Amino acid sequence: MIENQIGQEMHKWAQDLFPICRSITGPGVRETLRYLKNILPKLEIIEVPSGSKVFDWEIPNEWSIEDAYVEDEDGNRVIDFADNNLHVVNYSEPVDTWLSLSELEEKLYTLPDQPNAIPYITSYYNRSWGFCMADDEKQKLKEGKYHAVIKSTLEPGFLTYGELVIPGNSKKEILLSTYICHPSMANNELSGPVVATALARWISMLDNREHTYRVVFVPETIGAIAFLSQNLEGLKENVVAGYVLSCVGDNRAYSFLPSRKGQSYPDRVARHVLKHFAPEYTEYTFLERGSDERQYCSPGVDLPVASIMRSKYGTYPEYHTSLDDLELVTPEGLQGAFNILQNCLKIMEVNGFYRTTKPCEPQLGKYGLYPSVGVKKRNQHIRNTINILAYADGELDLVGLAENIDLFASDCVPIIESLEKENLIELVE
Amino acid sequence: MIENQIGQEMHKWAQDLFPICRSITGPGVRETLRYLKNILPKLEIIEVPSGSKVFDWEIPNEWSIEDAYVEDEDGNRVIDFADNNLHVVNYSEPVDTWLSLSELEEKLYTLPDQPNAIPYITSYYNRSWGFCMADDEKQKLKEGKYHAVIKSTLEPGFLTYGELVIPGNSKKEILLSTYICHPSMANNELSGPVVATALARWISMLDNREHTYRVVFVPETIGAIAFLSQNLEGLKENVVAGYVLSCVGDNRAYSFLPSRKGQSYPDRVARHVLKHFAPEYTEYTFLERGSDERQYCSPGVDLPVASIMRSKYGTYPEYHTSLDDLELVTPEGLQGAFNILQNCLKIMEVNGFYRTTKPCEPQLGKYGLYPSVGVKKRNQHIRNTINILAYADGELDLVGLAENIDLFASDCVPIIESLEKENLIELVE
């Protein structure tokens, strides 16, 4: 098997999607979803009309942008949207005007501390316009007249999101949510959709799914709110666990941000998996949240949703700039996040409350599970078998059982299966 | 505003009250209460007759003292009650007798380790008499005959205590209790009554009190027991929180002593306020209790009563000696204790369980509470607003909510009020 095979594939998808100018509405979102639908044919694309009430919010007008630039008096484009879609303040209203340098500077955003980075700026709910650029470039601008042009529209249309439901044996649902509303950025944008897509493809191929899976690709905040407003009752009834996928692409760190109360089911599973595969991971608190767990864990929604990340948003220098690109995000980084999340889902698929069927330890030797000659050093496999039997009291789920005996839950599974075959253990719930 | 204005005023009251010879019964208690009634006109003065049964105790005879001294053969007063009322063992029976120096010495109490301090000694329930003096002075006594005179009476009378009930919207009651039974001492006596008086005056002036307040000035132990025996049923029904005010006058420390189980409502509020204003405070355990929380928290009473102090009784060298005076107790010290307690009461007045009214985060921008242009550094006020909304699940009271989001409860109040005005949050309990 090729190293990081799925990581390579995900990285390729991210390269394809990188140039698209996404926002919370508009053609960029649709184009992104169409690309993903090629991989996930059953992905449904939902359109919510502008003006729709979604809880406390209203779907805004749809934003579309064709071109944007700033020219000097000689017609040289000193800023060009065609070079990088971060150059325009996202959701800028149309403009076509001449300004002096000092007037122009009031419409420019830069990062003096990161002079080679174009910042990512938005103005969704205040009509406004502006340009973003590297501070180094700004310093080169000379006195004179500048022609600022933004060929955008802000008109009634739709907010678009994608939803894929993969049915399972049970109505119990696992929710995966990621966002598709940032322009050309990689860790804090494309890593989420591509890892969600790879997970969804893997889930779809499972022979016998215990859970139903709901994978959503939503514009952050307003999209999650729109999705929730259309599905709240069913989600509250069925969702047993969920993860927000954000910043899952670099390979500098593993991060975890639990649900509001910090002890929900996906919290317990995520910590168990991270402790096993990335014991050095950083645990943040819900106070440090920043993506759609803000909506999923809000008091009136209160779904069990946690967030597993690589380098968390806001903690790495390239965040929300043009430096958050596909060199920062790597096949290894994507594959690592995929593996952690896949392991969480695998554990949830087999999780349950196990109980021994008989009082006292069984005579494992009878079942070919126990060596009859006692030597000082016991085989670790036998120790694990005995420990599973000793703690399987029907009050601990697989994760609790595994934690009690200092094992990884997935490593308990084959032992439990062999004990189930001999009727020494049974699932009670 | 004058610095420590209330502290200055409280210190003045303490100066006025300092010379009075208080005990657990007698004219000194009455005189003290009359003085406080001038400030708190609605203070009721309750008299409990000697011989009354109060739970396991009986109100003793009333003690009154007119004069006491020891003269040498030449009529020189070597000890004089007129100089300092600590010179006589509190509750001494009358005596008029001549003794040799060695006989006298058996009736003298000194502190060899603090040779300039007169100790404070009592003998309430054993008929006895004696004198207290500085060890330095005792060393100067020469061989010879001494005339010991105590002009006291121990006769049927009353135990006296003061009680002020300040009604509020609710029958839910907050109890403040302090003691008025020690003679001329300051931290371990007058600090309590003067801080309680200033708090009662402030409470009385509040426009709209949520709670009923009961402020009691009782002789320690027997007075608290008498008060409890007359009011137990009502107190158990109504008291939601209480504080014992003892040693609230110096400015060397802040101390906290929780109720017996350590997690009662006043414990939680006190810790929250102390953490904010005096994070270096010392927390004692209920094993180190020593004042009337002994009665309030006794198993058969079990009121939620904690104790906030400056330097705790028994922990400072001047305790129970003539050195515990009004240089030790300062306006700053009194003001500090007043502030902490006032903040606890302020929080209790507005405390409640808040819940958001809508699923998901509201669109704060609509309400003028949220900036529409996203920049990297978010305003802390907005963060606090969002955090309050994110944690207001109706299961946390204001203190719990504040602790969860690392804020001071009182700082949450204006934000909650602005959210209530927009119907974004509501009080559920």
Added chain:
Amino acid sequence: MIENQIGQEMHKWAQDLFPICRSITGPGVRETLRYLKNILPKLEIIEVPSGSKVFDWEIPNEWSIEDAYVEDEDGNRVIDFADNNLHVVNYSEPVDTWLSLSELEEKLYTLPDQPNAIPYITSYYNRSWGFCMADDEKQKLKEGKYHAVIKSTLEPGFLTYGELVIPGNSKKEILLSTYICHPSMANNELSGPVVATALARWISMLDNREHTYRVVFVPETIGAIAFLSQNLEGLKENVVAGYVLSCVGDNRAYSFLPSRKGQSYPDRVARHVLKHFAPEYTEYTFLERGSDERQYCSPGVDLPVASIMRSKYGTYPEYHTSLDDLELVTPEGLQGAFNILQNCLKIMEVNGFYRTTKPCEPQLGKYGLYPSVGVKKRNQHIRNTINILAYADGELDLVGLAENIDLFASDCVPIIESLEKENLIELVE
């Protein structure tokens, strides 16, 4: 009183029992039980026939051994069971055969890292045979023919165990369990039976037992399982606490291994006693279990059973070798374990939930329990009395009460008795 008097006596018993070749069945077990029955005349000896089903197990054939040796060609015994019964693999089937040195070596067990120690090896459930010897001795064996002889039988018979029930006022039962299935070893064999015997003798002599005691001497694992299979219902109904006695004889350490969930009644009592008498004790987790708590705490049995030890099995170098002898186990070591366990039982005998009878502190002076002259330094006895009264809320048992006030439970007992006499405290449960 002689120092370690009971320890000396227990050590003498262990010397008498040391040479017997015990196993999980057979004459060695019976001989051991007969010896103990001389000390405990009411000890019942139970025989369970071979082939009986006991939960998942079947009682094996009975093993009996008369002689075993290996001779060289000249008739010199190079290994002789008569020298040490560890020389033969326990439960070896009969054999009479000639082998080359290399063939013989396949049947020999030694410990190269402990070249002077004979290892202890068993093969209960696989028919097999073998010899154990010091590695030093093995190295001396020369090329040649060897005659290996084991005069054993493995035939239908019985598994034998001992059970002593000492009735008390209540049906509530305390279980003590120890094992009698190892040949000549001391800490990991005889220490348990002799300490259990001394405790049983002491319990039998108590005037007024609150609990019923059940003391069992069982072959480890299969014997405990047989005992449980015959008594499970009654044990589950009546047993409130139990201890497994294993490795209670050396004086290098105190060890504690709690029940599965770690917070059962015997866990709490054992920790309280160990903290008082041996605060340096080592606490292991249930994951490190190894004796019959494996059966007593198995999910289908789930009795509250913990294990108090000196040096725990598996943690000391002499474990499961001929070096685990009666020099390692000392009178002091046995006495220390006896004392800890005796104290646990003493506390359980008087344990209960106490509550004060009156609100507020009582006037202790009335009862001759309180000095009426208040001096700075309070008597510790009075402090303890007041603390007991302050915490006796009917919700804490004696151990909980004692832990709350930083006292040893047994030191609370005389104070509680004096308070009960004055009707100041009462037992509520």
